[in-house]
Amino acid sequence: MNDDYVIVVDKVTKVYQSERGPVHALDRFSMKVKEGDFVAIVGPSGCGKTTLLWGLTGLHPFTSGKAYILGEEVGKPKREVGIIFQQANLLPWRTLIQNIYFPLEIMKENVDNYSERIEDLIESVELTGFEEHYPRELSGGMQQRASIVRALSYDPKILLMDEPFGALDAYTRDEMDTLILKIWKKTKKTIAFVTHRIEEAVYLANRVYVMTPRPGTNSAVFDIDLPRPRPEGITMERKFFEIVAEIKRTIVRDVEKQKKEGKYQSQAYSTIT
Amino acid sequence: MDIYEKQLQEEIPEFEESQQPEKMGELDLSSTMSAVKIHGWKQVLGIIAVAIFVIGGWELLIRIFKVPEFVFPAPSAIAVALVKSFHNILPHFLVTLGELSAGYAIGATTGLVLAAVLTQVPYLEKIITPYILLLITTPTIALVPLLMLKLGFTIWPRIIAVALASGPMVMINSVTGFRRTDLAKIALAKSYGATTFQIFTKIRFPLALPMIIVGLLVGGIFGLITAVGSDMVGGKMGLGNKLAYYSSLARMANFFAVILLVSAIGITIWIIFSSIGKKWASWQE
Numbered sequence A: 001m002n003d004d005y006v007i008v009v010d011k012v013t014k015v016y017q018s019e020r021g022p023v024h025a026l027d028r029f030s031m032k033v034k035e036g037d038f039v040a041i042v043g044p045s046g047c048g049k050t051t052l053l054w055g056l057t058g059l060h061p062f063t064s065g066k067a068y069i070l071g072e073e074v075g076k077p078k079r080e081v082g083i084i085f086q087q088a089n090l091l092p093w094r095t096l097i098q099n100i101y102f103p104l105e106i107m108k109e110n111v112d113n114y115s116e117r118i119e120d121l122i123e124s125v126e127l128t129g130f131e132e133h134y135p136r137e138l139s140g141g142m143q144q145r146a147s148i149v150r151a152l153s154y155d156p157k158i159l160l161m162d163e164p165f166g167a168l169d170a171y172t173r174d175e176m177d178t179l180i181l182k183i184w185k186k187t188k189k190t191i192a193f194v195t196h197r198i199e200e201a202v203y204l205a206n207r208v209y210v211m212t213p214r215p216g217t218n219s220a221v222f223d224i225d226l227p228r229p230r231p232e233g234i235t236m237e238r239k240f241f242e243i244v245a246e247i248k249r250t251i252v253r254d255v256e257k258q259k260k261e262g263k264y265q266s267q268a269y270s271t272i273t
Numbered sequence B: 001m002d003i004y005e006k007q008l009q010e011e012i013p014e015f016e017e018s019q020q021p022e023k024m025g026e027l028d029l030s031s032t033m034s035a036v037k038i039h040g041w042k043q044v045l046g047i048i049a050v051a052i053f054v055i056g057g058w059e060l061l062i063r064i065f066k067v068p069e070f071v072f073p074a075p076s077a078i079a080v081a082l083v084k085s086f087h088n089i090l091p092h093f094l095v096t097l098g099e100l101s102a103g104y105a106i107g108a109t110t111g112l113v114l115a116a117v118l119t120q121v122p123y124l125e126k127i128i129t130p131y132i133l134l135l136i137t138t139p140t141i142a143l144v145p146l147l148m149l150k151l152g153f154t155i156w157p158r159i160i161a162v163a164l165a166s167g168p169m170v171m172i173n174s175v176t177g178f179r180r181t182d183l184a185k186i187a188l189a190k191s192y193g194a195t196t197f198q199i200f201t202k203i204r205f206p207l208a209l210p211m212i213i214v215g216l217l218v219g220g221i222f223g224l225i226t227a228v229g230s231d232m233v234g235g236k237m238g239l240g241n242k243l244a245y246y247s248s249l250a251r252m253a254n255f256f257a258v259i260l261l262v263s264a265i266g267i268t269i270w271i272i273f274s275s276i277g278k279k280w281a282s283w284q285e
């Protein structure tokens, strides 16, 4: 069907069955991502961004709708997909290098075939020399960089990132954004990146999908027409600000609209009757 | 698919590191593992100084007040008794050590396996827990005479008593360990296609290990207490038997010499597990 697209999301819906009743998290959301593309998904808190990514990884089933990765319907987790979570999520009882080898170990692949690649990756995220350290000995930024290396270690074609730098301070976050672009350019991965920082989305992505407040559905799509590689200081430029402002207006408009219709619920768990 | 994986299907876990406000089991002795940490020669000297002071003071008091040995023996008398009657005590020492090792091997293995299996099936866990609590609160030494009616004057009643004392301790602590499931880490493993078995060996077991080690330590100490106690009620051999024998003759120096050997076993157990803990569970601190 959509051969050009490595990720196809076709009207996916997710209703969580919580103790307090069903929670309609995602509503017929659709998205298409070309090979080598970098898309960002933004939306107000609780609109179902994480739900979408977890569905794409195959960790959570969607209630209805279909998602395809590399032309195959998503069922269980796929080797071609790497995820980077909101937190580094390293295993505290393993050293950094053992953490990086963890996926290969689970997949029962020969670590030796990857050792050179992994060494390069470690160097590119500036973690050389820390291989034998335990996570508790590393800063949050270092841990998250290690988790990026872990996700790239087995060379998946697609990277799904769920607010990967949300837990880091502003300065480290900017550094990480630069790092991600560097990696993207070098490895030519297809990346889907969830964030609620519009500036980050515009800086990183070619396309930004905006979701409405919960239940998350398509609100708008923005193609970001900024030069690649992103010039230094672009985030200070007027054009950049205009795009950011436009996206922010869209989100505010969606929230206002839902409020007027009395449908808006803040991100807190609540049920739909 | 195991229960936690099912839970994962409907839940996005929290990623907060150290999100688990350490909810420990009925018997949390994890602090015992770190209570005694010796740093540097100053501390060693201090410990030795206290020992000299206590032992010396004890010796001195006994001599000044001329306390007879059958009332309370002097440290020197205990040392002499230990050396002189060591060849007499040794076979008993070996019997107690044998009971302890055999009973502990059976009890600890069963406890560990049960904990691993039961935590996979919460329903079973709920059914079994009261019985385990019953076993913990019942001094299993009390069962020795009963077992002897069936098994006679063999070593088996005592081995069984040790197993019944140490097993539940290992189990209840390991259960606490295995319950510490970290959904975020399980999700991570699953995203690479991990099987239930891999999730067990690579996530749940390492996560449980610190508590398992605590369980093994506590189980060992309970096993030792039970072994010595059972010796007293069931048979003609063993350190407990010797304790009863020497106290009946008021040979208090020999009595204390035996106690010294019992403590030596206990301290060895503690040293073994705290060094294992240091190696395999230190990531937790």
Ligand SMILES: Nc1ncnc2c1ncn2[C@@H]1O[C@H](COP(=O)(O)OP(=O)(O)OP(=O)(O)O)[C@@H](O)[C@H]1O
Residues within 6 Å of the ligand: A016, A017, A018, A023, A024, A025, A043, A044, A045, A046, A047, A048, A049, A050, A051, A052, A196, A214, A267, A268, A269, A270, B010, B011, B012
């Ligand atoms: N297990 C669950 N049971 C019930 N409701 C849930 C469950 N998980 C998530 N939800 C709800 O579904 C909605 C979408 O959640 P999700 O985590 O996908 O949002 P998000 O866009 O990632 O939010 P954030 O920006 O805060 O990360 C939220 O309103 C949330 O409360």
Ligand SMILES: [Mg+2]
Residues within 6 Å of the ligand: A049, A050, A051, A162
């Ligand atoms: Mg989220």
